[in-house]
Amino acid sequence: MKLMLHYTLKNKGLLFFNFICVFGFIIIELGLPTLLSQMIDVGVANNDDAYIKKIGLIMLAVVVVGVLMNISLGYFMSRITTNVTASIRQDLFEKIQGYSHNEYEQLGVPSLITRVTNDAYQIMLFMQNLLRTGFMTPMMFIASLVMVIRTSASLGAYVLVALPFLLIGVVAIARFSDPLSRKQQGNFDRLNNILRENLSGLRVIRAFVNEDFEEGRFGKVNDAFEKSSKNLFRLMSSAQPGFFFLFNTVMAYIIWQGSIQIDAGTLEVGNLIAFIEYIFHALFSFMMFSTIFMMYPRAAVSANRIQEAMDTEPIIENKENGVTTTETNGYLAFDDVTFAYPGHAEAPVIRDATFSAKPGETVAFIGSTGSGKSTLIQLIPRLYDVSEGEILVDGVDVRDYDIAALRQKIGYVPQKAVLFSGTLRENLLYGNKDATDEELYEAIDIAQASDFVSELADGLDTQIAEGGSNFSGGQKQRLAIARAVVRRPDLYIFDDSFSALDFATDAKLRERIDKETTNATVLIVAQRVSTIMGADRIIVLNEGNIVGIGTHEELLKSSSVYYDIASSQLTKEELGQ
Numbered sequence: 001m002k003l004m005l006h007y008t009l010k011n012k013g014l015l016f017f018n019f020i021c022v023f024g025f026i027i028i029e030l031g032l033p034t035l036l037s038q039m040i041d042v043g044v045a046n047n048d049d050a051y052i053k054k055i056g057l058i059m060l061a062v063v064v065v066g067v068l069m070n071i072s073l074g075y076f077m078s079r080i081t082t083n084v085t086a087s088i089r090q091d092l093f094e095k096i097q098g099y100s101h102n103e104y105e106q107l108g109v110p111s112l113i114t115r116v117t118n119d120a121y122q123i124m125l126f127m128q129n130l131l132r133t134g135f136m137t138p139m140m141f142i143a144s145l146v147m148v149i150r151t152s153a154s155l156g157a158y159v160l161v162a163l164p165f166l167l168i169g170v171v172a173i174a175r176f177s178d179p180l181s182r183k184q185q186g187n188f189d190r191l192n193n194i195l196r197e198n199l200s201g202l203r204v205i206r207a208f209v210n211e212d213f214e215e216g217r218f219g220k221v222n223d224a225f226e227k228s229s230k231n232l233f234r235l236m237s238s239a240q241p242g243f244f245f246l247f248n249t250v251m252a253y254i255i256w257q258g259s260i261q262i263d264a265g266t267l268e269v270g271n272l273i274a275f276i277e278y279i280f281h282a283l284f285s286f287m288m289f290s291t292i293f294m295m296y297p298r299a300a301v302s303a304n305r306i307q308e309a310m311d312t313e314p315i316i317e318n319k320e321n322g323v324t325t326t327e328t329n330g331y332l333a334f335d336d337v338t339f340a341y342p343g344h345a346e347a348p349v350i351r352d353a354t355f356s357a358k359p360g361e362t363v364a365f366i367g368s369t370g371s372g373k374s375t376l377i378q379l380i381p382r383l384y385d386v387s388e389g390e391i392l393v394d395g396v397d398v399r400d401y402d403i404a405a406l407r408q409k410i411g412y413v414p415q416k417a418v419l420f421s422g423t424l425r426e427n428l429l430y431g432n433k434d435a436t437d438e439e440l441y442e443a444i445d446i447a448q449a450s451d452f453v454s455e456l457a458d459g460l461d462t463q464i465a466e467g468g469s470n471f472s473g474g475q476k477q478r479l480a481i482a483r484a485v486v487r488r489p490d491l492y493i494f495d496d497s498f499s500a501l502d503f504a505t506d507a508k509l510r511e512r513i514d515k516e517t518t519n520a521t522v523l524i525v526a527q528r529v530s531t532i533m534g535a536d537r538i539i540v541l542n543e544g545n546i547v548g549i550g551t552h553e554e555l556l557k558s559s560s561v562y563y564d565i566a567s568s569q570l571t572k573e574e575l576g577q
């Protein structure tokens with residue numbers, strides 16, 4: 001509720017007009033029966049045609065104003081609800097942008113998607129109901145009740161008898177629907193998770209003919225979602241007939257009692273008609289107000305989930321007034337760095353890593369899978385923070401930098417090349433938004449991507465499909481490398497970025513990068529010894545420990561781990577034996 005209130009109060013002007021429309025609408029709705037009763041008890045009873053005509057015209061004007069009020073109410077209400085949900089979505093999106101990897105893993109990507117989309121939508125539905133029904137019904141109820149008592153206190157007493165039953169029903173439904181709503185949203189998250197995994201892994205699923213298994217997996221979660229939704233809807237829909245039964249019973253009883261009073265001459269016909277209208281408004285308002293309570297638990301669950309995501313603080317914090325400029329560019333030093341993933345403090349993935357690199361140098365990392373290579377280089381742009389020790393970039397601890405300034409120094413090409421939907425130009429400009437087309441083409445050339453880019457009919461304006469699916473794995477890798485080159489960073493980080501390239505392209509690419517990066521530091525993670533043989537320094541990792549540092553030739557002699565890797569990939573001549 002705090003969340004909804006916070007965002008709703010940002011629309012104070014619209015709220016005021018919303019309130020005015022509600023108020024006007026109530027006066028009109030309750031004014032009409034009063035006019036009708038006047039028409040019958042004065043005009044019809046005295047056969048006064050002129051009076052009947054006059055009241056009729058007034059009623060017509062009141063109806064027109066009522067329609068206008070209703071239309072305006074719809075307008076203000078939808079403006080507020082769309083403003084509120086758009087702001088929630090935008091703020092949540094911005095918050096998520098600031099998350100470090102840890103928070104994405106903690107909350108889960110599918111759950112975050114559901115929070116930004118479906119949870120925000122649930123809030124919109126609730127707000128629509130709240131701003132119309134929630135504002136209108138309490139006022140309408142009280143005003144109708146006053147009119148009821150004023151018109152006939154004895155008949156009004158029957159309404160008061162029915163109210164506690166209605167109240168008990170509303171409270172019971174609110175209580176039962178809360179856990180059901182929670183369950184439904186949780187199942188919706190799981191459904192999203194499976195769907196996302198399935199769609200992104202469609203090729204693998206087909207290649208392994210695993211469609212049936214996937215359908216079963218999806219079916220199970222879908223059934224659970226269906227069951228929880230069914231229970232919730234069943235509860236909601238069973239409430240309505242119950243309310244209507246009570247409603248109609250009270251009405252029938254009042255008409256019966258009213259008829260007796262008319263017969264006895266203690267009540268006029270017009271008054272009974274107006275009375276029935278007031279009762280209708282009072283009970284109907286109460287019933288409609290109960291929908292707020294029914295919808296609230298669902299919206300509250302969604303609001304809590306959004307609030308939780310808003311309150312989640314990234315473990316990587318940007319230092320206030322962090323360093324933005326340095327005297328040198330491209331110097332890197334790891335000083336006794338130990339790192340364990342959050343929540344796994346007992347099992348460090350990197351232990352006591354110490355090494356350095358300077359501009360003009362290429363430093364490579366090799367080791368078996370899972371030895372910690374990707375983890376180690378992710379510590380440099382602060383995707384994670386070290387557990388112990390420090391990482392210095394140009395003599396400054398990475399934690400003392402303004403994060404944007406630190407990352408601006410780095411051209412990071414991740415293991416899995418990521419392209420975004422949009423044009424090729426837009427993708428490359430991620431590296432440097434001010435780069436000219438000439439600079440983009442030069443980066444493409446360095447990344448050995450000219451051959452296929454030159455064949456694209458639309459050149460830099462070529463549309464890239466979602467996830468870059470209209471490019472091959474090797475083409476995507478080269479475009480991701482071109483994007484890093486566009487930045488002309490001080491520090492290049494290639495995380496196994498050449499793995500999808502053939503040997504010849506790999507060699508040409510490294511040769512060009514060597515030439516173009518004489519003033520920059522290049523870090524290369526690779527599985528292929530041939531990719532890193534020429535590096536100035538190779539760092540060998542084994543289960544998170546640095547077990548060898550040296551050139552290819554030195555390591556062949558000094559590191560058995562390196563020798564084993566090299567001898568499994570190179571011929572005897574290449575090994576110099």
Ligand SMILES: Nc1ncnc2c1ncn2[C@@H]1O[C@H](COP(=O)(O)OP(=O)(O)OP(=O)(O)O)[C@@H](O)[C@H]1O
Binds near residue numbers: 349367
């Ligand atoms: N987000 C994470 N949370 C917990 N543990 C992780 C996480 N990411 C990686 N690990 C663990 O850290 C260790 C090192 O993984 P890392 O990806 O750094 O290895 P790598 O040497 O780059 O492997 P590869 O060559 O296969 O890419 C592995 O044991 C892995 O299971």
